[in-house]
Amino acid sequence: MASFTPLDRLEREHHRQQFIETQFGGIDEIDITAITGDASFRHYFRIQTAKADFILMDVPPEKGSVCEFVHLNEVFAEGGLTVPKVLAFDDKLGFVLLEDLGVIHLADLIESEHREAHYLTLLSWLPKIAKLPVSRWMKEYDSAFIVQEMEIFKSWLLEKWLGYALDDEKAGRWQHLTESLTQCMLAQPQVVMHRDFHSRNVMFHQGEGRLIDYQDAVVGPVCYDAVSLLKDCYVKLPEDEFESLKKASYQQLSSHELLEGIAYEQYVDYFNLTGLQRHLKAAGIFARLNLRDGKPGYLPNILPTLDYIVEAAGAYAEYQWLATWLQSEIIPMVQDKLAESL
Template sequence: MASLTPEIELQRAQIRVRFIEAQIERLTSDFCDISIDAITGDASFRSYFRVQTKLSKYILMDVPPEKGSVEAFIKLNHVFAEGGLAVPEVFAFDVDNGFVLLEDLGSVHLADIVAQQGGDQHYQALLTWLPKIAMLRSSRWMNAYDAAFITQEMEIFKVWLLGQWLGYSSASDFESQWQKLTTSLTESMLAQPQVVMHRDFHSRNVMYCASAGRLIDYQDAVVGPVCYDAVSLLKDCYIKLPSAQFQRLRKESYRQLSDAGLLREMNYEQYIEYFNFTGMQRHLKAAGIFARLYLRDGKPGYLPNILPTLEYVIEAAQMYPQFQWLATWLHSEIIPMIEAKLAESL
C-alpha cells in the first residue's frame, strides 16, 4: 500500500490536531499541555494515537477516508455495548474525516497475560462471551459470511501466499483439488447455525483495563458459522494452547453455545468436525493475510505467524481422509518453501 506523501501527511496531522483540540476542550477543562503520541497499530489501515493531558487520556483512531470508514466501528460499538459486551467508550467521532476518540484501555492484551500467567481463568471467562456475541442483534453493518465471502477469503491464500510471495507453480490437478476443498469447507460452514460473529476474537483483540476484559476490533463483525469465534479464540494464530487445556476449553465452548440454545440438536462429535473444518478455512485465510500484510502493506512482523498457523491446518487435515492430500502437500511442498522465504525475509 503506497505511503502518503509528506505534504498529505502534514495536512492530515493538522486536521487530526484540530479535531483533538476541539474535543478535549468540549470534554474537559484540562485543555493545556496536550500530548499526541503514535502507538503501534493493528493489521489494518488504521492508525492509533495516545492523547494525554495532565488529568485525562484517550485513544484516537485515525482512518483516512480514502482508505476506509469509521462508521461501521461506531455503529457496531453501540450494538456490542447494547448486547452486554464490554467495549471501549466512544467519546467523539468525525465520520467525514475518519476520526474516533476512544477510552484508553492501556496496553495489556490477553496475549500478554497468557505469556505471563497461562490465562486459563481468562479463557474460561471469555468463553461466556461466545453466546453474547452470537445473540447480538444483526445490523446492516454486518455482512453475511456467505459462500462468495468464504471463497474470496480462500483465494487470499492462493493469490498472496502461493502466488505473490512463494511464486508457486501448481501441479495440473491442484485447481480441482483446491475447488473441492473450498466447496467442502464452505458447505460445512454454511450448514452450521448462522449467528453474529466477531470474526477476530483472539488474544490481541481482548484488552484488560482495571483487571476487566474489554473487546476491541469488532468493526468487521459478520453473520456466519456458530463455532467461528470459538475457533478464533482457541486456535489463535498468535498463541498455541497446550493440548489438554485446548481440549478442555473446546468442550466448554460447546457447552456455552449449547446451553444458550445456539447449536440446535448438534452433538459434540459434530461440533468438533465443524470446528476443524472452520479452522482450516480460517487459518488458510489468515496465512494468506500475513503474506499480504508483508507484500502489500510493508508489515513483515506477521511473517513468523505463518508457520504455526499452517500447522493448525495440517493437524486438522490429517484427521480426515478427504484432506490427507492437503496435509501432505503443505508439509512436503509449501512449508519448506515458506521456511526458505522466511530465512531470506527475516
C-alpha cells in the same frame, strides 16, 4: 505496498490536529504518540493529558468509514459486551476518540496462573456475541465471502509471496477444498460473530476483559469465534487445556440453544474445518500485510498458522493431500523465504 505522499501525510496530520483541538482546546499540554501493530488501514494514537489518557482512531475516509465502528460499539455494549467507550467522533474526517484501555492484552497474560479462568470468562461471551441483533453494518458471511477469503491464501501467499503456481491437479483439489469448506461453514447455524475474537483483541483494564476490533462483525458459522479464540494464530494452548476449553465452548453455545441439537462429535468436525478455512485465510493475510502494506512483522506467524492447517487436514482422509503438500512443499519454501528476511 500502501504509500502516501508527503502532502497526503501533512493533510492528514492537519485534520488530526484539527479534531484534537476541537476536543481538547482548553488544555495546554497534550502528548500524541502513534501506536503501531494494527493489521489494518486504521491508525491509532495515544493522547496523554495531565488528567487522563485517550485513544484516537484515525481512518482516512478514502480507506474506510468509522460509522461501522461507532454503530457496532453501541450494538455490542447494549448486548452486554464490555467495549471501550466512544467519547467523540467525526465521520466526515474519520476520527474516533476512545477511552484508553491501557496496554495489557490477553496475549500478555498467557503465562499467568489465571489463564484458564480468563479463557472460560471469554467463552461465556460467545452466546452474547452470537445473540446480538443483526445490524445493517454486518455483512453476510456467504459463499462468495468465504471463497474470497480462501483466494487470499492462493493469491498472496502462494503466487505473490512464494511465486508458486498450482498445477492442474492441485488446482482441481483446491477447488474441491474451497467448495467443501464453504458447504461446511454454511451448514452450521448462522449467528453474529466477532470474526477476530483472539488474544490481541481482548484488553484487560481495571481487572476485566474488554473486547476491541469488532467493526468487522458479520453473520456466519456458530463455532467461528470459538475457533478464533482457541486456535489463535498468535498463541498455541497446551493440548489438554485446549481440549477442555473446546468442550467448554460447546457447552456454552449448546446451553444457550445456539447449536440446534448438534452433537459434540459434529461440533468438533465443524470446529476443525472452520479452523482450516480461517487459518488458510490468515496465512494469506500475513503475506499480504508484508507485500501490500509493508508490515513484515506478521511473517513469523505464518508457520504456526500453517501448523494448525496441517494438524486439521491430517485428521481427515479427504484433506490428507493438503497436509502432505504443505509439509513437503510449501512449509520448506516458507522457511527458506523467512530465512532470507533475517
